[in-house]
Amino acid sequence: MLPVAVDVMGGDRSPGEILAGAHAAAADGIPVLLVGPPGLDGYGGLPVAEALEVIAMDEDPMKGVRNKKDSTLVRAAEAVRDGHASAMVSAGNTGATMASALLRMGRIRGVDRPAIATPIPVPGYVPNIMLDAGANAEVQAEWLVQFARMGSIYARHRFDIAAPKVGLLSIGEEPGKGDSLRKEAFGLLESAPGIEFIGNVEGRDLMKKTADVIVTDGFTGNVALKALEGGMRTLFAALLEAFGSEPGYKQHADALLPALLPLHAEMSPDTYGGAVLLGVKGICIISHGSSGSTAMRNAIALGHEMTQRGLVAEITAAFAAAD
Amino acid sequence: MPAETHVERNPLTRAEILEMVRGLLADILGIEPDTIAEGSSFTDDLGAASLELIELVEGLEEELGERSIELRIEDSDLADLKTVRDAVDFVFERVGGR
Numbered sequence: 001m002l003p004v005a006v007d008v009m010g011g012d013r014s015p016g017e018i019l020a021g022a023h024a025a026a027a028d029g030i031p032v033l034l035v036g037p038p039g040l041d042g043y044g045g046l047p048v049a050e051a052l053e054v055i056a057m058d059e060d061p062m063k064g065v066r067n068k069k070d071s072t073l074v075r076a077a078e079a080v081r082d083g084h085a086s087a088m089v090s091a092g093n094t095g096a097t098m099a100s101a102l103l104r105m106g107r108i109r110g111v112d113r114p115a116i117a118t119p120i121p122v123p124g125y126v127p128n129i130m131l132d133a134g135a136n137a138e139v140q141a142e143w144l145v146q147f148a149r150m151g152s153i154y155a156r157h158r159f160d161i162a163a164p165k166v167g168l169l170s171i172g173e174e175p176g177k178g179d180s181l182r183k184e185a186f187g188l189l190e191s192a193p194g195i196e197f198i199g200n201v202e203g204r205d206l207m208k209k210t211a212d213v214i215v216t217d218g219f220t221g222n223v224a225l226k227a228l229e230g231g232m233r234t235l236f237a238a239l240l241e242a243f244g245s246e247p248g249y250k251q252h253a254d255a256l257l258p259a260l261l262p263l264h265a266e267m268s269p270d271t272y273g274g275a276v277l278l279g280v281k282g283i284c285i286i287s288h289g290s291s292g293s294t295a296m297r298n299a300i301a302l303g304h305e306m307t308q309r310g311l312v313a314e315i316t317a318a319f320a321a322a323d
Numbered sequence: 324m325p326a327e328t329h330v331e332r333n334p335l336t337r338a339e340i341l342e343m344v345r346g347l348l349a350d351i352l353g354i355e356p357d358t359i360a361e362g363s364s365f366t367d368d369l370g371a372a373s374l375e376l377i378e379l380v381e382g383l384e385e386e387l388g389e390r391s392i393e394l395r396i397e398d399s400d401l402a403d404l405k406t407v408r409d410a411v412d413f414v415f416e417r418v419g420g421r
Contacts, residue, residue: 062377066398102374103381109353113374323353 001031003047004303005076005085006296008036009054010092012289015040018091021296022046028297030304033085035076049084051075054092057289061095065103073097077104080282087283087303089274091291098135101277101284108312110319113139114279115147116218116286117154118225119272120206123263126159130169130206130214133275134222141184144168144215148195149322150278150315151213157309158302159212167201167211169220175199181217189215194318232267273298276306278315283307335392335419341411347382348407351375361408376401383414392418 006022008015019034019042026032026046034048053071055064065074073092077100079085090097094116102114116135119127131151132139139147148166155164168185170178175186177200189197201211203224216224239260243253265271273295274287283306287299306312335343341361349356352369365371371379380396387394394417404410 063398066377066381103378106350106378109350111353 002084002086002307003031003033004300004307005033005035005049005079005088006300007072007076007088007090007092007097008034008040009072010090010097011287011291012057012091013292014091015042017292018296019043020293021291022300024293024297025300025304028301030300032300033079035072035079037072049075049079055096057093059093059096061093061099064093064096065099071100073100074104077101077282077284080284081105086307087285089285089287089296089299089303091274091287091289091296091299094134094286094289097284097286098277101280101282105280105282105284108279108281108316108319110323111146111150111279111315112143113146114277115143115150116221116275117151117278118221118275119158120214120225120228121267121272122207122209123266125209126161127272128206128209128212128214129155129158129164130216130221130225131278132216132218132221133225134218135277136218138219139181139217141181141188144181144185144217145188145192145195146279146319147215148189148192148197148213149318151215152195153314153318154276154278154311155212157306157311157314161212163196164212165196165198165210166213166215167198167205169203169206169214169216169224170200171202173200173202185215194322229269236264236267270295271298273300273302276302276311280312281316282312335390335415337411337415337419340414340419341407343383343386344379344407344410344414347379347386348375351378351382359407361406361411363407364405365407366405373401376404379410380404383410387414387418394418 008018022032034046035051038050051072053068055071055073073096076088080088081104113136115132117129117131118133120130121127129151131147152164155161170182243249269288274285277284283303285299285303345356345359363369
């Protein structure tokens with residue numbers, strides 16, 4: 001069983017929280033390969049692939065990957081490409097993670113552009129998958145069909161949804177709603193074989209079970225994702241503040257906590273570990289920059305699980321069949 | 324001691340470089356190598372954008388590196404590479420033997 005390559009230096013809380021998450025995953029029985037500088041405290045006996053450079057969070061992604069060939073991100077991607085690791089995980093520079101995976105692993109034949117597929121929590125249900133969450137600010141209508149195909153396969157592997165319903169994110173449910181890109185994509189999705197297209201969905205459907213897979217361009221997807229994350233964070237903070245606003249509320253808040261804490265966990269990005277870059281010839285998990293040990297542990301588990309389930313092989317086969 | 328050059332060690336013919344470029348482009352663009360002509364324009368004929376060009380030059384650097392041939396293609400060089408021939412000539416001028 002190949003290990004999951006972990007970028008030790010990626011993320012705002014690296015290396016401490018990243019290492020803690022890696023050790024937790026290893027304790028769960030998942031083999032881990034740490035990719036980091038030599039002699040770092042905290043490796044604790046886990047195998048290490050040395051990399052001397054780090055691509056900073058604010059560094060230009062493509063230049064970073066092109067110029068820092070001995071960086072933790074590039075080495076992690078090479079570990080997957082060269083068969084030394086089953087998957088890579090990073091909470092570092094998102095663009096550079098994507099570029100490392102694309103330039104080192106290569107893209108699956110038939111995929112024009114890889115896309116970031118991120119889980120959107122839905123209370124009481126398995127999450128929806130939204131893609132693209134930020135890899136491609138501008139897209140072509142054909143790419144949205146490819147995103148739908150990849151997202152459907154991912155939803156089956158990740159959440160055991162037999163026939164995922166696909167929605168196109170737009171500004172109205174009717175087919176004629178949206179800009180020219182959305183209108184063209186609507187027609188292509190309607191006639192695409194093997195995709196359970198249900199039509200347009202709106203922003204309010206992101207956290208409902210209207211569709212299991214929601215496709216959009218990376219610009220819109222990233223704005224929507226950040227809006228949801230920010231809104232949920234603000235809502236939970238406002239709730240906690242309200243609970244503490246009167247002394248008499250405390251006992252009621254304490255009574256509600258057993259119901260609220262699982263809900264908070266269900267809504268937290270940490271629970272899902274990270275997004276997956278779909279369309280490259282390997283598993284690449286992109287975690288939130290603020291990921292702590294729990295998020296990393298779950299991200300590593302996700303990388304391991306998607307490898308075991310043969311996600312890349314199925315996407316490859318689907319695109320070969322559609323060729 | 325002066326650095327040993329790749330040319331002394333393992334010169335590449337122009338045909339070998341053309342084959343390498345075609346193979347990489349075919350893999351990146353998902354097309355057959357024999358559909359890629361030397362005079363093909365990256366953008367007009369092959370539909371390649373700047374991302375695909377970066378994939379090509381990274382692929383070239385990697386493949387040449389595996390043959391112990393060091394080649395660095397700067398981002399500023401990319402603007403001059405408009406056709407397959409431009410890319411082949413660029414590489415041949417720097418690492419070619421004959």
